[in-house]
Amino acid sequence: MYRRRALAALTAAAALTATALVAAAPTTEAAGPPPAPADPADRVVIVLFDQMLPQYADQFDMPNFRKLRGSGTNFKNAYLGYMASETVMAHNVITSGLEPRHMGWTDEAYRDHANVFGKGVDAMHITGDLSLADFVAIEKNEGIDYPKLADYLHEARPDTEFITVGQKPYAVTTATGASGDIGVYMSGRKSAYNATTNPTGCRNLPLPGTTTYGQYRQPDGKNVPDYLLAVDEDDPSLCGRFYISSSSGTDYGTKAAFPSWLYPTDGNRYVAGTDPDHLGGDTWVADAAIAMMENEDWSGMFITMGAIDKNGHMWGAQADNGPQDCSTVEGMTHVECAAENADVQLGKILDAVKAKDAEDGGHTLVVLTADHGATYGEHFYGKRTSGAGNSNWYYAPPDLGVWDAGSSAVAPDYSTYSSPSPAIADLNADGNVQFSYQSTAIEAWLLDRSPQAMKEKADQMLDMPGVTASYFKNAAGDGFVLRGTNAMTNSEKQWWRAHGQEIVDTMAADDGPDVIGLLHDRTSYGVYGDHGGAQESVQRVPMVFWGAGVDKLKTGDSFRTPDVMPTILAAMGISQTAATDGVAHPLAN
Template identity: 45%
Template sequence: MARRLARIACLAAILVLALVETGPAASAPPKRVLIVVMDQMRPEYVDLFDMDNVRMLMDDGVSYPNAYLGHMAAETVISHNVMTTGLLPKHMGWSDEVHRDVENVLGGGPGAFYVTSSFASTDFFALQSRGGYPNLGDYVRSKFPGRKFAAVGMKTTAAYGAGGPRADIIVTMSSRRTTTTAPCFGTLGGRFRGPAGLNVPSYIAGTGECGRFYVNSDTGNTYTTGVTSPAWMYPLDGNRFVPGFDPAHLGGDTWVADAAIEIMQREAWGGMLVSLGGIDKSGHMWGGITDTDTYPPGSPEEMAHERFIAKNADNQLGRLVQKLRDLGQLDETLIVITADHAGNPAQKFHGLDGAGRGDFNWYYGRDADETYLQPQPQIQPLIATGNVAFNYQDSAIRTWLVDQSLGKKQEMATVMGTLPNVIATYYRDGDHYVLHSSTTSTPMTASERSWWQAHGTELVDTMAAPWAADVVGLLSDDTSYGVAGDHGGAQRPVQRIPHVMWSADAPAGARPAATFRSIDILPTVLAALGVENRPPTDGVVRPVYRCSTRVSAGLRGAGSRVNVQARLLGRPLASALVRFQGLGIQRTVRTDASGLASANLRPRRSGMVRVTVPQRGLSLGCSTSVRLRAAAGTAGGGAGLTGRP
């Protein structure tokens, strides 16, 4: 991949003793951003499933080994809106797979329950509008007038969550169509899905049914997953999540990439989020990281398993990058690779393993149009209290109560602690959760306790809002109450996600020690694009680029005057610390608004002084050395400094 280096004009010095420069400096910030979300991807998949295109971007860009999702619920329906707003779920308007509409925003009555994965676009848009917050699309249009923002994904939860009501284009898959007289029913071999969304372009929607973006979605076409344990709990429905074998109507992540490529080459776009959902579906069916077997090439079994699906997702990423290159847009695009959550295998499983059991394992309750009242025995102690209004359990257990008094919350938390593999229980108190107990039926392992002490309460608190669960039970690693592979909770395997930032000017192979959470994506992207008036968010700007420095040194009285010009992405790096170390000197100054810092130094002997700009904000930091002469007439050190300390 192309990498551009730019040089910066040097400063004048009274009498130059040294002139050094370090670090590449971009000539301009990126002009567009592409965010590729790999649903339920774990960092280990890169090597486990030979994801060469992800690895190439990691090696040629910046990868964050300490990245983690940073919120609950760890779900697609939550994380995509987090990414494009920089807000924690507690500030979004909904924060879980189940939503208690306390403000009656959706019109079903105050306190009505909804399954958010079944939201229509109008439901998403109503809650997003009620929140009144901007998202990435708003900033793209403001920064680049005339440019469009698009969200593309086969899951409505991803596309509508990321796009919001003001998106220029949202492309997703429709609900399953069952009309047997429709032309597509015969052509595609059963029930089918077509393109849907917001402002769907005609070149994707087509002028009639059975265009390229219509795919088989028949529940009789499961690639054997409908009759095979454990996948049968949540089986495939045709080619919604896999490409399939019809070259004219490929589904899954190939469908998503094809739609995104059409938008790239036909629209003046400034931002796009592309959500690839195949890895998640396979992970739910088989367990994800434990699904490593190989199957005959071209077989239905191969199509349905993680190795093929992860590799196909990687191939689609490669196609997106290649299209940017073909369009001449690669060097001006910031590419973000991330996941909306990771996942863990259900090696400790507390659902019922049977055909079609997935939703009934996950949900217990009733909303306006869905009823789930066939619970697994493991949650019966909660139900037996007579105080469960709704329950959701995946890799964590969340309970909404009928009686929400403090005493009833504490009572339910006590019962929660008796359930298998519950390691900590919480009850909600306004905008935060209170730890009820970490002494439960299942003691934590040392590694679980270490992660929980660092992140458990932090993660639970991110979803605390009036619409959120009243009581929460965190589960041990590799535990699920839902299906064979799951997410949603606070476990390290669920929270640890890959995160990569690539641009033509990002330092190849950088691995910052800084953490990176999903809430940090928006502020970091906006900083990289040069959006000056960034909004207050729950996230912070994380380092992506090396700064560059131009250092000049000249004689000044008995010592030397050293000038440092610091820049980042072609702009002055203002208010940055500059450290001088060596030859008995330990000094720090701060750059002014023009990125300039100056110091009068009196080294004890001639030699090299290290000049360092530490990591801050978007800057990964940079350093160089400058040679100075010993201060005349001094046996010791000492220096007079200018600039702001």
């Protein structure tokens, strides 16, 4: 049992963390960007491996990743530098150069302080279910639109497109935003073909191993090109390559096994499957990206592959390290197979990039990264029942509810998210929790947000299982105050002293939580492979830049994810015109 230390004993730690505080408003690097390259890149492709830990490149068979890492600029100590360490945050951080507190939303949960969605002042929303229009509405810094990578590329490379593609709608829409030209993701599950009721469904996508018609997914999003939506000219029920089998009952054993049953897979959304004409998963993402690469006039592309993330959530991230037979669909649900298939897709993408450069001239900058790391929930405090993932992550008291679809929602959800684990239920013993989100950190939005009420909730968090430190929002609302700590291991303490305050403060916004509890390493409340918090393993990400004009360099320089966009702009010879939290790094000696 970890013992709490009094706040008075934290003076030394607080002094150490004070040096890590970041500015309350976006700022560019005082010394200015690196000198403009002699031969700037003409295009940029960001390839993001969702939930990829840096060590996977060596642990698994990923020769393409290792080749680029070894021949480009590798920031070996890169980390996110912000909470929440999640997909719904990272894709906009990467394309804006901003920390969450400056970009409009700070986490999976959003308090609508300005009533942007018209559901009431301070109504709670789950951001993963927001639409593109919803994200565009909140992509503001104090009501002022901020430029993103697509805006800079449009200005510098007129008449070219910025394209985003991936499985997850929120990954694609957050990166696309208002100024992205094309954003392609997998649709929701569509009804199976029926000659009478659904004659335009896909009758060439049977359930695996059967002749029975199954549910399917197809390309969806913003300005989806017609060639991705192609069906047979004579028979529209014969669907084209980018339609994939995705029946809810096709779970490849993940609904029957523990811990995958907490958050099981469905069909070929993340698993490639065995139908050679309709492969899903990251293969679908890469093939769609290459088709657009060949058919569109683009200057920027963001390719986000989600299979490692899904498999890591199901099986425990880095703990899922046993050998797998990746020729079977059961094997494909594991981390090793997802990582190795993602690397195969990277090889295909690189071949397409080289062909584009040869055909159109100029050269393309390639960026390899991840949106977050992960940790294994060796110490797990969520429910262990089948399908418990979402109710472990999200808690809305049953009388308050939460809006689960942004501006298009008809009514709050009063039931789905009101069944928390016992530890989280105890958090609301005083009835002051409006909403909480818990993964590898615990965050609470309160009804009574007085200083005293926040301090009391921060004290309560310190007594919860797995908590190392708790914080409450300061009076100005632009940072957090450390309330107290519990004992930490030496490695945990070293990371926390260097980065804890810095990371927590990036959530200081009107829409963000009022109280935060950081957790020990290898600790989770959501699923057995999780992220979201401030631990080193969920903050560390690979960060590789490769292409003409990029030197072979392995550097220990500090690099945070908000630095990605400024670094891309500098490498492309594009002047930055708006302040960012990130700074540009040189890619050549």
